[in-house]
Amino acid sequence: MKIKKVCILGAGTLGTRVALQAALSGYQVSIFDIYPKALENSKKLMQRIVKQLADNSGLEDIAGMHAISTITFTDNPNVAIREADLINESVTEDVEIKNSVWExxxxISPEKTIFTTNTSYLLPSMFAEISGRPGKFCALHFHDVFYSKVVDIMPHPGTDPSLIPTLMEFGRSLEQVPVLVKKENPGYLFNSMLLAFIGAAGKLLTGGVGTLEDIDKSWMVNFHMPMGPFGILDSIGLDTAWHVTHTLPDKGSQAFAALLKQYVDAGKLGEKSGEGFYKYPNPAYRHEGFLI
Ligand SMILES: NC(=O)c1ccc[n+]([C@@H]2O[C@H](COP(=O)([O-])OP(=O)(O)OC[C@H]3O[C@@H](n4cnc5c(N)ncnc54)[C@H](O)[C@@H]3O)[C@@H](O)[C@H]2O)c1
Incomplete structure (x- = not known):
């Protein structure tokens, strides 16, 4: 099947990036959110990303702005889904919200539409039935899209296997490296490893073993990385991190989830809100001298 029109559900951190990359790759794109403000912010974020790409990776500013102008931003589900070959869902990491969106x-989707979810730690089998087309339902999970370019393809037991090559090809067409997760696993491949790493950092902080800056410095210096676990958490979004962490039963995760909740309740969601563990757009870990 040839994919031409892509419908993105959820105009937040990730949906915005997938929509922009799909438009840059020549697809017709619509992006849907229930909040008009989220759609406005999404367009502004796309403009900022295009400027960064123009500065750093040779994308022509004009080509990027043109791609944005071709995207349909809408809070009308029927407009969003019109003639869509594929949905990639990026709504809030919450079972009830995702269930209601998939229902x-x-x-309302055309019969041809393939359904894919970007959930980070939930499983496609949790939403396949309620979507009404389990055979056409699969996880297609992006990371950052522009800097972290792996895309996980994770079927559930009822996914039609003929969907896999189509999704692999679609992922490659968005300049991602597709990897197949052969059986359902919360966190796919990379996120399973990331969760263990972030969880360890969280426990060091809540246990009073080190400051967040020193924990980040340890990682950054030894692995020559541009950010440490708390910088990574800010880029993921502390609300998304809380959604994942608070479901883990062990005491260390619960303590870290409680800390994340304090940030979330204070509106400090990370990079997207201007403040999380660090303040943006110039977080301390990017300052000259942070690693001295
Ligand atoms: N942020 C990341 O780096 C990242 C990476 C991979 C996967 N994900 C996954 O992508 C999904 C979205 O994460 P995010 O970080 O972009 O979250 P986000 O909070 O930035 O965006 C979520 C968006 O969903 C919208 N939304 C909520 N209810 C809705 C509904 N009923 N219909 C339509 N839109 C609705 C919200 O208004 C918001 O704009 C989650 O499942 C997350 O696990 C995120």
């Missing part, structure tokens, strides 16, 4: 779009 809604299962009812």
């Amino acid at each position: 809604q779009f299962g009812q």
Whole structure:
């Protein structure tokens, strides 16, 4: 099947990036959110990303701005889904919200539409039935899209295997490296490893073993990395991190989830809100001298 029109559900951190990359790759794109403000912010974020790409990776500013102008930003589900060959869902990491979105779009989508979810730690089998088309349902999970370019393809037991090559090809067409997760696993391949790493950093902080800056410095210096675990958490979004961490039963994870909740309740969601563990757009870990 040839994919031409892509519908993105959720105009937040990730949906915005997937929508922009799909438009830059020549797809017709619509992006849907229930909040008009989220759509406005999404367009502004795309403009900022295009400027960064123009500065750092040779994308022509004009080509980037043109790609944005071709995207349909809408809070009308029927407009969003019109003629879509594929949905990539990036709504809030919450079972009830995702269930209601999949139930809604299962009812209004054209028969041809392939359903994919970007959930980070939930499983496609949790939403496949309610979508009404389990055979066409699969996880297609992006990371950052522009800097972290792996895309996980994770079927559930009822996914039609003929979908896999189509999704592999679609991932490559968005300049990602597709990897197949052969059986359902919360966190795919990379996120399973990342969760263990972030969890360890969280326990060091809540246990009073080190400051967040020193924990980040240890990682950055030894692995020559541009950011440490708390910088990474800020880029993921502390609300998304809380959604994942608070479901883990062990005491260390619960203590870290409680700390994340304090940030979230204070509106400090990370890079997207201007402040998380660090302040943006110029976080301390990017300052000259941070690693001295
Ligand atoms: N942030 C990342 O780096 C990242 C990476 C990979 C996967 N993900 C996954 O992508 C999904 C979204 O994460 P995010 O970080 O972009 O979250 P986000 O909070 O930035 O964006 C979520 C968006 O969903 C919208 N939304 C909520 N309810 C909705 C509904 N009923 N219909 C339509 N839109 C609705 C919100 O208004 C918001 O704009 C999550 O499942 C997350 O696990 C995120």
